[in-house]
Amino acid sequence: MNQALLVAFWRQRLASPVRVTILALAVLGPALLAGNVRGIGLAPLGDAYPLALLFAVGMIGQDVSSGVLQLVLARPVTRAEYVIHRWLGAAIAASAASLVQIGLTWAMMAAHGDSPGAATIGGFAAMRELQIFGVTATMALFSSLMNGVADLALYAMVFLSGGVLGTIGQLRHSQVLIRAGEEIVALVSPKVDVAAFASAAPPWQALAMWGSNLTLCLVLAIVVMNRKELSYAAG
Amino acid sequence: MPPDDPSRGGTRALPRLLIVLAAALLVARVATGFFERPPVASGVERVTWEPVAAGEAKSQATGTPLLYEFSAEWCGPCRLMQHEVFDDAEAAAMINRLYVPVRLVDRQREEGRNPPDVAALQARYRIEAFPTLVIVAPGASSPTVIEGYPGKTALVRQLEETAARLKLSRGLGH
Numbered sequence: 001m002n003q004a005l006l007v008a009f010w011r012q013r014l015a016s017p018v019r020v021t022i023l024a025l026a027v028l029g030p031a032l033l034a035g036n037v038r039g040i041g042l043a044p045l046g047d048a049y050p051l052a053l054l055f056a057v058g059m060i061g062q063d064v065s066s067g068v069l070q071l072v073l074a075r076p077v078t079r080a081e082y083v084i085h086r087w088l089g090a091a092i093a094a095s096a097a098s099l100v101q102i103g104l105t106w107a108m109m110a111a112h113g114d115s116p117g118a119a120t121i122g123g124f125a126a127m128r129e130l131q132i133f134g135v136t137a138t139m140a141l142f143s144s145l146m147n148g149v150a151d152l153a154l155y156a157m158v159f160l161s162g163g164v165l166g167t168i169g170q171l172r173h174s175q176v177l178i179r180a181g182e183e184i185v186a187l188v189s190p191k192v193d194v195a196a197f198a199s200a201a202p203p204w205q206a207l208a209m210w211g212s213n214l215t216l217c218l219v220l221a222i223v224v225m226n227r228k229e230l231s232y233a234a235g
Numbered sequence: 236m237p238p239d240d241p242s243r244g245g246t247r248a249l250p251r252l253l254i255v256l257a258a259a260l261l262v263a264r265v266a267t268g269f270f271e272r273p274p275v276a277s278g279v280e281r282v283t284w285e286p287v288a289a290g291e292a293k294s295q296a297t298g299t300p301l302l303y304e305f306s307a308e309w310c311g312p313c314r315l316m317q318h319e320v321f322d323d324a325e326a327a328a329m330i331n332r333l334y335v336p337v338r339l340v341d342r343q344r345e346e347g348r349n350p351p352d353v354a355a356l357q358a359r360y361r362i363e364a365f366p367t368l369v370i371v372a373p374g375a376s377s378p379t380v381i382e383g384y385p386g387k388t389a390l391v392r393q394l395e396e397t398a399a400r401l402k403l404s405r406g407l408g409h
Contacts, residue, residue, distance in 0.1 A: 041392060041395075041396050042392075043392070043393070043396060073246050077246070078246050078247070078248050079246050079247055080248060080249060080250045080253075084250070084253075123388060127388075166364075167363070167364065170363065170364040170365065171363070173307070173309055173343075173344045175309065175311060178311065178312075179311075191385075191386060193386035193387055193388050193389070194388075195387070195388040196319065196386070196387050196388060203386075204267045205264070205267040205268055208260060208263040208264040208266075208267045208268075209264050209268075211260040211263070211264075212257070212260040212261050212263070212264040215253060215256050215257035215260050216257050216260075216261065218253060218257075219249075219253055219254055219257045222249060222250070222253075223249075226247040226249070
């Protein structure tokens, strides 16, 4: 583990006042709503993609377009190490934000005597962790393909195309199109029902799909980065 | 092109462990997809589905919200929801306790048209995808619609929270 790469990434992300402001709003807004309105449970917290995207957008592309990557790779760091540390940095930061949000919500709900059980909170937190690590891996791939923050546009396009394909499948009653839509959506918004592992039918397929998408995205991101020509002369 | 061996100063080495892991997980994904297909319904219904007219009358009489389940036989997520939620004793008991459940199975693909009550309710609630759950409280102006199967935990939570919210608004006289 290269701590210098992680710390550099977190510093870079937290140096943007706009990003920090959006992060604070994204963490505190839903937490205050869920913690103070009785009976709505954890629903306002929703999925963890916004938090993951806040840290992950432009994680590699911004370094490529700003020319920082050449300086990083002048040090004894392989491109694979660089990609994996960018992914880990984004995932760990978003995980921390997610856990802070859940902790705050739980504390406020407990203060009103309305908190869900530890198992519910644990399952919810674990589900969001899997989302975060999955989405950040997908964004590592998209960011290796697109310069700057254009990976966000690619993410939105893929997300929409998955939804459109699924809807067409529903309208045409086509199992193939529905399945294709599900596969695409699972890439950009992975969802593993962690609590279901305690049931008689654990969702092994969803877990395998999540792990497979995550590792494939990282491998592909490394391959894309290995093929990139980064010398100043290439520009 | 720089050398690939990191010991010689290259930056393009591929992490073998990650590649092996990705390949293993891809195999696991295909295998689980093959062996873990959404099962067909067990045949024993734990949810007490009511016919449309009887369900609506029961809902009006008792003040319990109606839970319409719009599904189709060809729909994979519907079978998964049946297996994970409606065949689960605890979830089924919760549904029977909090709702008057009514099932509406689409027959458009199999028979070219739907029974009149199914067609009318599909049109009324603008059903475009399966599964779709529609929760209607007696006297409420707008229904709660859950489109698609969000997973067992999320669905059960949503059903419990919606029932609690409707009960609360009934108590407040809205």
